[in-house]
Amino acid sequence: MKKEEMNRILKRNTLLKLVNNFVYDSLMPLNLNYWFNFGSLLGFFLIVQIITGVLLAMNYIPHLDLAFDSIEYIMREVPYGYIVRYSHANGAALFFVVVYLHMARGLLYGSYTKPKTLTWSIGVIIFLLMIITAFIGYSLVFGQMSYWAIAVITNLLTVIPYVGHDLVQYIFGGFNIGGATLTRFYSLHYLLPFIIAALSLAHLITLHQVGGSNPLGLNSVSSISLVNFHPYYSFKDLFGFILALSFLVFLVFFFPNLLGHSDNYIPANPLVTPTHIVPEFYLLPFYALLRSIPNKTLGVLALLSAILVLLLLPFIHLGLVHTSLFRPVYRVFLYIFFAVFFLLMYLGQAVPSEPFITIGQLLGLYYFTFFIVLIPLISFIETFFYVLLNKVKSIKY
Numbered sequence: 016m017k018k019e020e021m022n023r024i025l026k027r028n029t030l031l032k033l034v035n036n037f038v039y040d041s042l043m044p045l046n047l048n049y050w051f052n053f054g055s056l057l058g059f060f061l062i063v064q065i066i067t068g069v070l071l072a073m074n075y076i077p078h079l080d081l082a083f084d085s086i087e088y089i090m091r092e093v094p095y096g097y098i099v100r101y102s103h104a105n106g107a108a109l110f111f112v113v114v115y116l117h118m119a120r121g122l123l124y125g126s127y128t129k130p131k132t133l134t135w136s137i138g139v140i141i142f143l144l145m146i147i148t149a150f151i152g153y154s155l156v157f158g159q160m161s162y163w164a165i166a167v168i169t170n171l172l173t174v175i176p177y178v179g180h181d182l183v184q185y186i187f188g189g190f191n192i193g194g195a196t197l198t199r200f201y202s203l204h205y206l207l208p209f210i211i212a213a214l215s216l217a218h219l220i221t222l223h224q225v226g227g228s229n230p231l232g233l234n235s236v237s238s239i240s241l242v243n244f245h246p247y248y249s250f251k252d253l254f255g256f257i258l259a260l261s262f263l264v265f266l267v268f269f270f271p272n273l274l275g276h277s278d279n280y281i282p283a284n285p286l287v288t289p290t291h292i293v294p295e296f297y298l299l300p301f302y303a304l305l306r307s308i309p310n311k312t313l314g315v316l317a318l319l320s321a322i323l324v325l326l327l328l329p330f331i332h333l334g335l336v337h338t339s340l341f342r343p344v345y346r347v348f349l350y351i352f353f354a355v356f357f358l359l360m361y362l363g364q365a366v367p368s369e370p371f372i373t374i375g376q377l378l379g380l381y382y383f384t385f386f387i388v389l390i391p392l393i394s395f396i397e398t399f400f401y402v403l404l405n406k407v408k409s410i411k412y
Contacts, residue, residue: 115297324386
């Protein structure tokens with residue numbers, strides 16, 4: 016088929032025209048670096064998770080006595096089942112690693128600033144749904160750590176006035192974790208990824224409507240600095256896909272349990288509490304904030320606020336410059352924030368005792384101070400001196 020005929024088909028068919036406008040002929044800034052590859056990698060891992068999840072669902076049994084055994088059946092008896100299961104488990108971990116890098120890029124280059132408010136907000140909602148989906152999926156294994164993760168996390172809902180205890184009983188399907196709990200979790204875990212996929216499409220559409228960010232932090236660029244997505248960025252994304260797939264395959268075949276917990280290979284036992292209950296590593300920073308506060312209600316509020324505070328960023332940024340490339344003071348505090356995030360990840364798996372509790376409280380204080388105080392304050396000071404400098408120049412000349 017000739018190139019002219021291909022272009023004609025792409026631009027006449029409604030569905031293909033949409034794909035063509037968003038992928039093939041989409042105009043992108045010329046100066047995008049590898050930080051901007053993580054968005055497409057998230058789409059890649061979402062597809063991997065959906066495909067492997069559907070395959071696992073064909074053999075999984077959401078039953079109190081059979082859930083753990085069905086996982087073992089998949090691993091031992093289903094042809095290539097261990098590959099599917101390990102790809103799903105390690106793919107979830109890499110999914111979160113990439114989403115954290117994607118969000119870090121947003122903080123570096125001001126992807127949360129107007130007019131990208133809706134795009135950023137949808138992204139935060141996707142992140143919240145990812146956390147819920149990951150927790151539910153981890154619970155379905157129904158090993159020791161899974162069981163007690165359900166017990167700990169669902170018990171947090173009891174802080175909701177009046178309806179908290181009734182809500183927990185509704186989730187359990189009774190007074191304790193049972194078959195109804197697994198059935199409901201299984202249903203939600205199957206449904207949520209498709210909701211995330213729909214929101215990801217909305218995220219992409221709004222991004223193309225207002226234009227994405229770039230290292231210079233400009234909302235609009237001249238036509239001279241734009242290039243077609245294909246072939247310049249399509250091959251760049253393809254390179255990222257190959258690297259990500261290679262790393263996933265390496266984990267699956269050589270270190271499949273590197274990112275998991277050994278206690279989850281023990282069947283769930285409500286009579287034996289694990290010595291140290293910890294979630295998956297990608298949820299440890301938020302778990303550390305929860306454990307660092309002695310008061311249960313305040314701990315839950317800190318846990319939720321640590322995620323929802325991201326929704327405030329478009330409204331508390333008061334500066335004219337968006338990218339950290341030209342904001343050295345902000346960049347220093349941002350790097351400290353990244354360090355704090357990794358330290359919270361370490362504290363999340365540490366024993367809940369001193370000095371880790373006090374350190375967690377101090378790190379949590381900086382976490383919220385960065386978003387609520389430092390970002391608006393630094394952006395305001397930058398704008399103030401920028402306006403003042405312009406006034407001085409106008410008076411001088």
